Amino acid sequence: MPLITIDGPQINDTEIKRKLVKEMTEAAVEAYKLPVESIVVLIKETQPENVSVGGQLISDRKV
C-alpha cells in the first residue's frame, strides 16, 4: 500500500505499460514519502462495449 488501480482501454505494447507503472510509482513515492517497494499498480483493461461515457457505449461511437 499505496495501491494505484488504472481502469482503461487495452494497452497492447508492454513497453508502454512499463513506462506507465514506473511514472505512476514515482509520483506516488514522492507524494506519500513511502518506499518504492510499497507501491502496487494494477492495470485493468476494459473492452469498449463495457464502458459508457454520457450514456453511450464507447463501442457505439462513430470514430
Add this chain to the structure above:
Amino acid sequence: MPLITIDGPQINDTEIKRKLVKEMTEAAVEAYKLPVESIVVLIKETQPENVSVGGQLISDRKV
C-alpha cells in the same frame, strides 16, 4: 465523474448493455444534477467460478 461500476455475470447481448448503461446514466444525472457527459459506467463481467455468495461458488450451485 461520477463513476458507476457494475460487477455482475456476463451479458452476451450488447443491446441489453446499451439499455443498462443508459438507465444507470439517467438515474445518476438526476441524482447528481451533473451533465450527462460526466457520467462514466464500467461493466465488469465475472465468471461463476470467481464469485461466491454465502461461502459457495456460484458455479457450484445446483441449478
Add this chain to the structure above:
Amino acid sequence: MPLITIDGPQINDTEIKRKLVKEMTEAAVEAYKLPVESIVVLIKETQPENVSVGGQLISDRKV
C-alpha cells in the same frame, strides 16, 4: 451480486439516495434477470479535493 458501486460527490438528501438506488436496482434486475434481493448498491462519496478531471482537482475549479 450483482454489485453496483457509485463513486460521486456527496448527496445530502437521503430521499435522493433512495430514488437513486431504487432506479439502479431496477435497471440491474431487468438487465441480469436476477431477483431484486441479489442486487447490492454501494454509494461512495468523494470530497472535491480528492477528485481530478483533466489533471485539475474539482475543488480548484472556478465555479
Add this chain to the structure above:
Amino acid sequence: MPLITIDGPQINDTEIKRKLVKEMTEAAVEAYKLPVESIVVLIKETQPENVSVGGQLISDRKV
C-alpha cells in the same frame, strides 16, 4: 453486503478457490456477526504484465 474483493494472480485449481472463499466468508461472518448468505466474495485475476510492485511489472521479474 459485506463484499470481499480479492485482486490476485490467476488460480487454476477450483478446489483452492472453494477453500479461499469459504475461509474468507467465515472470517467475515465472525467479524460482522451477519448471516452467511449476506457475504459476497469476488475473485479478480490479474495477469503478471498488468501488475507492478516497486515500479516493476511482475512479468519482468527474474524468477
Add this chain to the structure above:
Amino acid sequence: MPLITIDGPQINDTEIKRKLVKEMTEAAVEAYKLPVESIVVLIKETQPENVSVGGQLISDRKV
C-alpha cells in the same frame, strides 16, 4: 499484491479488525502460496444510508 478489499459496515472494535485481517491474510497466503508480506487488506467502512440491498437502503430497514 494480492490485495483484499472488504466493503462492510463499521467495525468499532480494533481487536475484531486485527482478527479479521489476520484470518483473511492467512487464507490468501495458503491459496496463493505467496509470502505473508505481499498480502494487503483494505477495510472500507460504509454507512447504512449508503448501501442498499434489494433496492432498499439498509438505514431504512425495520430492525
Add this chain to the structure above:
Amino acid sequence: MPLITIDGPQINDTEIKRKLVKEMTEAAVEAYKLPVESIVVLIKETQPENVSVGGQLISDRKV
C-alpha cells in the same frame, strides 16, 4: 475514462494532491493517447487501523 484510483494514507497538504493528480494524469495521457479531459483520478484515503500488510494493521506497527 481512463480512471485512476489511488488507495493510500491521508494526504494533508492539498498542494501535494495537486502535483500527484497532475503527474498521474500526464502519465495516463501519454500511455493511452487520449485527451487530458478524459482522465479522472480518485484519491481514497484510508486510516492506518483499516489497512494491513503481512497480516498486521498499519496502526499496530512500532514506528
